Amino acid sequence: xxxxxxxxxxxxxxxxxxxxxxxxxxxxxxxxxxxxxxxxxxxxxxxxxxxxxxxxxxxxxxxxxxxxxxxxxxxxxxxxxxxxxxxxxxxxxxxxxxxxxxxxxxxxxxxxxxxxxxxxxxxxxxxxxxxxxxxxxxxxxxxxxxxxxxxxxxxxxxxxxxxxxxxxxxxxxxxxxxxxxxxxxxxxxxxxxxxxxxxxxxxxxxxxxxxxxxxxxxxxxxxxxxxxxxxxxxxxxxxxxxxxxxxxxxxxxxxxxxxxxxxxxxxxxxxxxxxxxxxxxxxxxxxxxxxxxxxxxxxxxxxxxxxxxxxxxxxxxxxxxxxxxxxxxxxxxxxxxxxxxxxxxxxxxxxxxxxxxxxxxxxxxxxxxxxxxxxxxxxxxxxxxxxxxxxxxxxxxxxxxxxxxxxxxxxxxxxxxxxxxxxxxxxxxxxxxxxxxxxxxxxxxxxxxxxxxxxxxxxxxxxxxxxxxxxxxxxxxxxxxxxxxxxxxxxxxxxxxxxxxxxxxxxxxxxxxxxxxxxxxxxxxxxxxxxxxxxxxxxxxxxxxxxxxxxxxxxxxxxxxxxxxxxxxxxxxxxxxxxxxxxxxxxxxxxxxxxxxxxxxxxxxxxxxxxxxxxxxxxxxxxxxxxxxxxxxxxxxxxxxxxxxxxxxxxxxxxxxxxxxxxxxxxxxxxxxxxxxxxxxxxxxxxxxx
Amino acid sequence: xxxxxxxxxxxxxxxxxxxxxxxxxxxxxxxxxxxxxxxxxxxxxxxxxxxxxxxxxxxxxxxxxxxxxxxxxxxxxxxxxxxxxxxxxxxxxxxxxxxxxxxxxxxxxxxxxxxxxxxxxxxxxxxxxxxxxxxxxxxxxxxxxxxxxxxxxxxx
Numbered sequence: 001x002x003x004x005x006x007x008x009x010x011x012x013x014x015x016x017x018x019x020x021x022x023x024x025x026x027x028x029x030x031x032x033x034x035x036x037x038x039x040x041x042x043x044x045x046x047x048x049x050x051x052x053x054x055x056x057x058x059x060x061x062x063x064x065x066x067x068x069x070x071x072x073x074x075x076x077x078x079x080x081x082x083x084x085x086x087x088x089x090x091x092x093x094x095x096x097x098x099x100x101x102x103x104x105x106x107x108x109x110x111x112x113x114x115x116x117x118x119x120x121x122x123x124x125x126x127x128x129x130x131x132x133x134x135x136x137x138x139x140x141x142x143x144x145x146x147x148x149x150x151x152x153x154x155x156x157x158x159x160x161x162x163x164x165x166x167x168x169x170x171x172x173x174x175x176x177x178x179x180x181x182x183x184x185x186x187x188x189x190x191x192x193x194x195x196x197x198x199x200x201x202x203x204x205x206x207x208x209x210x211x212x213x214x215x216x217x218x219x220x221x222x223x224x225x226x227x228x229x230x231x232x233x234x235x236x237x238x239x240x241x242x243x244x245x246x247x248x249x250x251x252x253x254x255x256x257x258x259x260x261x262x263x264x265x266x267x268x269x270x271x272x273x274x275x276x277x278x279x280x281x282x283x284x285x286x287x288x289x290x291x292x293x294x295x296x297x298x299x300x301x302x303x304x305x306x307x308x309x310x311x312x313x314x315x316x317x318x319x320x321x322x323x324x325x326x327x328x329x330x331x332x333x334x335x336x337x338x339x340x341x342x343x344x345x346x347x348x349x350x351x352x353x354x355x356x357x358x359x360x361x362x363x364x365x366x367x368x369x370x371x372x373x374x375x376x377x378x379x380x381x382x383x384x385x386x387x388x389x390x391x392x393x394x395x396x397x398x399x400x401x402x403x404x405x406x407x408x409x410x411x412x413x414x415x416x417x418x419x420x421x422x423x424x425x426x427x428x429x430x431x432x433x434x435x436x437x438x439x440x441x442x443x444x445x446x447x448x449x450x451x452x453x454x455x456x457x458x459x460x461x462x463x464x465x466x467x468x469x470x471x472x473x474x475x476x477x478x479x480x481x482x483x484x485x486x487x488x489x490x491x492x493x494x495x496x497x498x499x500x501x502x503x504x505x506x507x508x509x510x511x512x513x514x515x516x517x518x519x520x521x522x523x524x525x526x527x528x529x530x531x532x533x534x535x536x537x538x539x540x541x542x543x544x545x546x547x548x549x550x551x552x553x554x555x556x557x558x559x560x561x562x563x564x565x566x567x568x569x570x571x572x573x574x575x576x577x578x579x580x581x582x583x584x585x586x587x588x589x590x591x592x593x594x595x596x597x598x599x600x601x602x603x604x605x606x607x608x609x610x611x612x613x614x615x616x617x618x619x620x621x622x623x624x625x626x627x628x629x630x631x632x633x634x635x636x637x638x639x640x641x642x643x644x645x646x647x648x649x650x651x652x653x654x655x656x657x658x659x660x661x662x663x664x665x666x667x668x669x670x671x672x673x674x675x676x677x678x679x680x681x682x683x684x685x686x687x688x689x690x
Numbered sequence: 691x692x693x694x695x696x697x698x699x700x701x702x703x704x705x706x707x708x709x710x711x712x713x714x715x716x717x718x719x720x721x722x723x724x725x726x727x728x729x730x731x732x733x734x735x736x737x738x739x740x741x742x743x744x745x746x747x748x749x750x751x752x753x754x755x756x757x758x759x760x761x762x763x764x765x766x767x768x769x770x771x772x773x774x775x776x777x778x779x780x781x782x783x784x785x786x787x788x789x790x791x792x793x794x795x796x797x798x799x800x801x802x803x804x805x806x807x808x809x810x811x812x813x814x815x816x817x818x819x820x821x822x823x824x825x826x827x828x829x830x831x832x833x834x835x836x837x838x839x840x841x842x843x844x845x846x
Contacts, residue, residue: 350693358697365701369708381723391723393742394716401715402708409704532777593783613779622779 002067005055006146009096012048012103013136015041016129023126027205035122039110042125045132046107049100053087056096056145060086066162069093069145075168077560085179086169091318092145094182098299099135101183101190106132109194109219120212123201131193134325142321171561171587171594177237185230185257189295191223192260195267196292199285203336206343210275216288217271218649224264225645231257232638243595243610245530245626247634250399255378256298259371263291266367269360276422277357278347282337283364285344289333294371296326301378352424359417366406373402408460411519414512415468418505419475437474441467453527461523465516472509479506500653507648514644517637524605524630532612534620535566544627546607547571548580553621561585561594566611566621568598582611582623605629721793726768729796742793743770743802747809749786763790763802772802784809 019041026034056069060083065071073089074082088094106128113121139145150158172178195216202212234257239247248254267287273280300322337344350357376383377394384392419433445463453459480494489497499506533541535550542548552567565583569576580598587594600607608626615622722741724732729743745763752761759774772792774780784790784807792804 350697352693353696353700355693358693361697362700362704366704366708369705373708373712390736393721393723395719395721397719398712398715401711401718405711406708593781613781615779 001055001058001064002146002148005052006140006144008048008051008055009136009139009144009146012045012052012099013133013140015048016045016132016136019045019129020126020133023122023129027122027126032118035118035125038129039114039121039125042129042132043107043110045129045136046103049096049103049136052139052146053096053100056093057084057087060084063165064162065164065166066148066160067145068147068149071149071163071166073166073169075166078166078169078174081176081179082169082174085173085182088182088186089169089173092139092143092147094186095135095138095143096145097183098186098190099132099139101186102128102132102135102193105190105194109197113215117207117211120198120201120205120207123205123207124197127197127200128193131197134321138318138321142318171585171592172241175237175241177233177240181230181233181237184226184233188223188225188227188230188257189260189299191219191226192264192291192295194219194223195288199288200333200336203285203340203343206340213271213274213284217268217275220264220267220271220288220291221645221649224261224268225642225649227257227261227264228638228641228645231261232635236635239631240597240599241595243597243612245528245608245610245624245628246525247631250374250377250396252301252378255374256294256301259298259375259378260291260294262367262371262374263287263294266364266371267291269367270364273357273360279349279357280360281344281346282341285337286333287364289329293326293329293333294375296322296329300326354420354425354430356417356420356422356425359413359420363410363413363417366409370403370406373406374399404457407519407522408457408464411461411464411468411516414515415464415471418509418512419471433471433474437467437470440470455526458523458526461519465520465523468516469513472513475509476506497653499647500650503650503652504648507644507646507650510644510647511641512644514637514640514642517633517640519637521630521633521635521637524628524633527629529627530624532622532624534615534618535623536620541623541625543607543625544605545572546577546625546627548609548623548625550621550623561587563596564611564614564621566623568609568623570600570607580607580609582609584611584613601632603630603632606631726763726765726770729770730768737796740793740795742791744789744791745770747784747786747788747790752786763792770802771800772804774804774807776805776807778806780807781809 019038022034022041023038026032026036026038056067058064059067059070060074061080063074063076065074069090069092070086073086073093078086086093088097109128110121110125113124148160149163151161153159198212198216198219201207202216231254234254235247238249238254264287267284270280270287271284274284300319350361352358377398381391381393384390415437416434421429441463444466445459448459448462453462476495476498477491479498480491483489483498484491484494487494487497499510529543531541531543533539535541537550537552540547540549547570549569549571550566551569554565554567556563556565563583563585565581568580568582570578570580578600580600581596582598583596585594585596586592595610598609606626606628608628610624610626612622612624614620722736722739724741724743726743726745729737743763745765748762748764748769752759757775759780761772761774763770763772774792788809791808792802793806793808794802794804796802
């Protein structure tokens, strides 16, 4: 069986290489049959990699411990759920998983477009095959998941052996979310290959028209959505599993997942400048290139364990491969750009500071600043060692001091940007759109201030959050009112029909609403409280309105782990509210410890209690309690963002001509407006039929 | 003034502000990494900065003293005595032979006063000696030498 897996992988590499070279030959010789054959080969890779993945899973599920990878990451007692997830628990398997997801994306793209864009698709196929060659080379020759276990026999010859049981999956990964989180994040990382392929293909082939930019935008949205889910799930996992009371600590691996997300977010905004005004073409192409390169960098950081530890950039065979691949991509992108830069000439220029264009420009500027700051901070230990010879790391204070103001400015633009007109906005329109939301936002801030909230950033976040939510609701209200009166339906139906008629616009608003919720949740951090105390039975600690009374300590355990557990009663105003059981488990098999957090989560706050271990002085149990306001809003906000993205991906139910009067009323209905709107209608229809 | 110029000025102001903020954040949170070997060669000014030092916990060196825990870190044949004075319980992974990372300051008597200790498991997982391009992993009979397990290294 393992031979089948290895063989399928090797064949996949050969077929990908064929897709690459035959594609190039087809483009040069202009032979349609060759181009078609190359694209078919690109689709075939998917089936071959699928066979390899299926074989590996077969070994996991049949408890066949003759493969080194299976023996390392699974054991007989492991629940089936986690046996599936064990596939990506280690380097070899996760790289195979990368290849599989990439080949699945490639299959979808090549299949869906098999009869479209005959000039563009051969280039796309070549770029995708190029990326596949790299990963399949790793799968075959550098980190092969099908290495068998062998032992020297008496004669000295090597014999294949199978173990009776494997070493099991690390307990930190034995958590339901870890089954979904890595695939989501990987769907994000691999997904950015597709927009990259289209952008590079369009540039290389000097593909006329803007069609490719619509396709690129849609695929970027899909990858962006998965990346968002992956990041939020990762934060949620860290919050619930690592027991330090937070969800984000600017760890290099977290940063790695954030970097392409930021540049993709920038692209999804600036792409509108290109669609509607023919501006920012160079910038957009480079945003797509950068996003893909940051994905490779992210995989490099995650997989080689670089930067993360004191032993940063230890010699790791896989790291060198990724660095070389990054260098190749950079060179290819630079060459493609240098040869075809006249293809990307801008049609228009910035007309006014108070316009949609300038809000997008500022949005991109600060998103890129955030990306640069995060990248710089993540790589700082390496950079400082090169420059100064001393390794210096920067902590949360660095990341926060740059990114918090950026986040607030972005929040401001979220409210303002979508309501500014293209080219130039009149003062009248500004007043009409923003007077009420801004006024109410200020009032909310004043009320919070008198109630005793003094944290500057949190107050700003509150005011801006209120402002943004109101501008969005006002947009929905104005649009729905027109529909409701025209079609004499109620407002709720009208909101639904409004959203479905211009999914891109209103889905986008819903994404913005979700982001506001996430920001509000993050701002709650400013009011975090935590208390740490050594508790003997009968003693208590106070946090916020709660008194936590220690009732018992015990050491339950089973074959799998030994546990230390506290039984805590939580009282509020003298009344018993709930029992919490924070726990700390030690797994003798792996020698690892797992913290089981007792978290009581409500929309207002989380009461998050951890059994922190025993005091180093006298061995008393130490309980750490956190009161974290508004954390739940982050998870809900994430769900709203995903719903909004899905809506925005749906095709419009009908062309958005009905909306014209609304827009004329909302903006100043000049000829410029009407012209822009026509373009908008055309482009949404165009985006709908990809 | 033309819109493009205005935009350029606005961008400059934003970038300058962010650089200023970044610098403040940097000075607040920078931490130096040093190896034990390097400590002997550092300038007196650099010696009193907050820093992180890593090493292996010397076997049998962990002593519980009232109010603190003493142990010795070694790396490349050099060793350094550490007094841990932090409030946090030490991680369970902290034991003889563990990889540890201490954060704190070096005292003038050469002992390290640590406020934070992180420890990695005493290498349960050792890199497997897989020769490239050979499809076998050599093992001693009835015992595996598994490869590097790499769970998503989240958090600390």
